[in-house]
Amino acid sequence: MRWFLSRPVLSGCLLVSLIPMGLIPMGLIRTAAAETKRIFTIPPMQWDHSMSRDRPAQILGQSDLANLTGGIVFGLSPSEVNAKLPTPTPGVEWAGLPFASEYPDEVRYFWVRFDAARQPRDGIDGCVGANSYVVFLFRDRALFRVSWRLLPDNACPSTHAAAADIYARYLAIDGGVVLTTHYLAGKAEAVEITDPNVDYLVPYRWANRQRR
Amino acid sequence: MTMRAILVSFCCIAQVGCIAVLGQAWAGSSTSDIMSVLPPVVKDTTKAADCTVTYLVTDVMTNDMIAVRMQIAPDPNDVAVNNLMPCPPDIPPRLASRVLDACTKRAADPKHCVFADMIRDFEKQPKVDNTAENYSRCASDKATDIGVACWRSGTLEVCDVGCGNSPGRAVAAAVTRCEAKQQRQCPLTGSLPVLAPR
Numbered sequence: 001m002r003w004f005l006s007r008p009v010l011s012g013c014l015l016v017s018l019i020p021m022g023l024i025p026m027g028l029i030r031t032a033a034a035e036t037k038r039i040f041t042i043p044p045m046q047w048d049h050s051m052s053r054d055r056p057a058q059i060l061g062q063s064d065l066a067n068l069t070g071g072i073v074f075g076l077s078p079s080e081v082n083a084k085l086p087t088p089t090p091g092v093e094w095a096g097l098p099f100a101s102e103y104p105d106e107v108r109y110f111w112v113r114f115d116a117a118r119q120p121r122d123g124i125d126g127c128v129g130a131n132s133y134v135v136f137l138f139r140d141r142a143l144f145r146v147s148w149r150l151l152p153d154n155a156c157p158s159t160h161a162a163a164a165d166i167y168a169r170y171l172a173i174d175g176g177v178v179l180t181t182h183y184l185a186g187k188a189e190a191v192e193i194t195d196p197n198v199d200y201l202v203p204y205r206w207a208n209r210q211r212r
Numbered sequence: 213m214t215m216r217a218i219l220v221s222f223c224c225i226a227q228v229g230c231i232a233v234l235g236q237a238w239a240g241s242s243t244s245d246i247m248s249v250l251p252p253v254v255k256d257t258t259k260a261a262d263c264t265v266t267y268l269v270t271d272v273m274t275n276d277m278i279a280v281r282m283q284i285a286p287d288p289n290d291v292a293v294n295n296l297m298p299c300p301p302d303i304p305p306r307l308a309s310r311v312l313d314a315c316t317k318r319a320a321d322p323k324h325c326v327f328a329d330m331i332r333d334f335e336k337q338p339k340v341d342n343t344a345e346n347y348s349r350c351a352s353d354k355a356t357d358i359g360v361a362c363w364r365s366g367t368l369e370v371c372d373v374g375c376g377n378s379p380g381r382a383v384a385a386a387v388t389r390c391e392a393k394q395q396r397q398c399p400l401t402g403s404l405p406v407l408a409p410r
Contacts, residue, residue: 006246025347029366034231034397034399034401035399035400035401036400036401036402037245037360037361037369037371037400037402038277038363038400039268039277039279039402039403039404040276040277040278040279041277041278041279041404041408042278042279042281043408044264044281044282044283044408045280045281045282045283045310046283046285047274047282047283047284047285047301048284048285049285049286049287051284051285051306051307052284052301052306053302054307054310056284059406081342101250139366164276167276171278179317179318180316180318181318181319181320182271182274182276183273183274183319183320184273184320186275189341202317205320
């Protein structure tokens with residue numbers, strides 16, 4: 001006990017184990033509350049022995065993506081994506097879709113409310129805000145990006161946990177078949193999965209007009 | 213020969229005939245299996261694990277921390293110790309560069325990507341030059357787990373990394389390093405195995 005009290009700084013993990021046992025009297029030491037830091041994982045890379053070349057250690061394909069999205073994969077047309085939603089919207093066709101102005105090319109989109117997408121709630125513990133939605137983006141009539149846009153509200157002041165859950169879900173298959181990104185757009189959290197083959201369109205991001 | 217022996221003989225002959233017929237049927241169907249379905253990939257989980265060097269990298273804007281596992285093929289002369297292949301003594305810069313790519317290609321701004329082991333006063337200049345690549349990794353022949361410990365400077369999480377042979381020891385090593393470097397308590401902690409699940 002004397003050893004602990006004589007140390008100017010205590011390690012967080014020791015505090016976690018000792019505080020519940022009552023070994024550190026309250027008021028003697030001020031300590032920050034211990035929290036768990038989330039660490040995301042991506043599929044491993046395999047290098048040769050000379051470490052000159054690398055490749056994905058696991059082979060992942062479109063079926064792995066389809067398993068997570070309910071059959072929605074890159075390359076589908078707007079009407080094909082719409083048909084795979086639990087409640088398809090009538091009249092979704094390429095010619096009738098609005099332009100996504102943040103892209104330099106002709107990119108069109110349609111969106112659905114978050115709860116209307118075939119996004120399994122399993123594994124998403126955080127709240128998402130009532131106005132959160134999912135955008136499907138198309139170039140040359142083919143899906144190249146899905147964007148989850150999580151907007152906080154009074155009932156859900158932070159959508160960070162839900163965004164992290166979605167991010168972790170798609171990072172697990174990240175690699176040759178999908179590129180997963182997470183960023184802040186004003187008060188909103190955005191998680192996107194993108195076809196890695198769209199090259200120059202990859203860096204373009206949603207510019208949320210409702211800034212912080 | 214008794215009646216029982218005669219019946220047993222008939223059963224044996226019938227079974228051999230059935231097996232022969234079924235064997236032919238299976239042989240016939242296996243051709244179409246080969247044509248239509250790829251054989252399952254069987255991984256030998258008893259084989260010694262390749263060296264894995266696991267890094268932690270962070271996007272300082274979102275505080276997303278990503279573990280990047282690099283598996284390195286063994287030299288033919290390498291010998292496994294405790295069912296683990298040895299890791300190379302030196303890691304070339306290109307490997308660390310590829311690690312950082314894992315963050316930069318996902319970040320809104322590539323400049324937001326840093327290694328997870330940060331110097332003191334990192335919060336004043338949160339850039340990759342103020343992080344230690346060689347302390348942001350653990351090798352599978354030396355440690356089973358990689359740990360991280362952080363403190364919050366406003367919205368920014370300032371972290372350091374440790375290695376250990378259990379999740380608790382890896383976190384303890386990270387906390388010790390973080391508290392020594394940062395001169396603060398580092399209550400935000402996490403860990404994960406160095407080896408990828410097999």
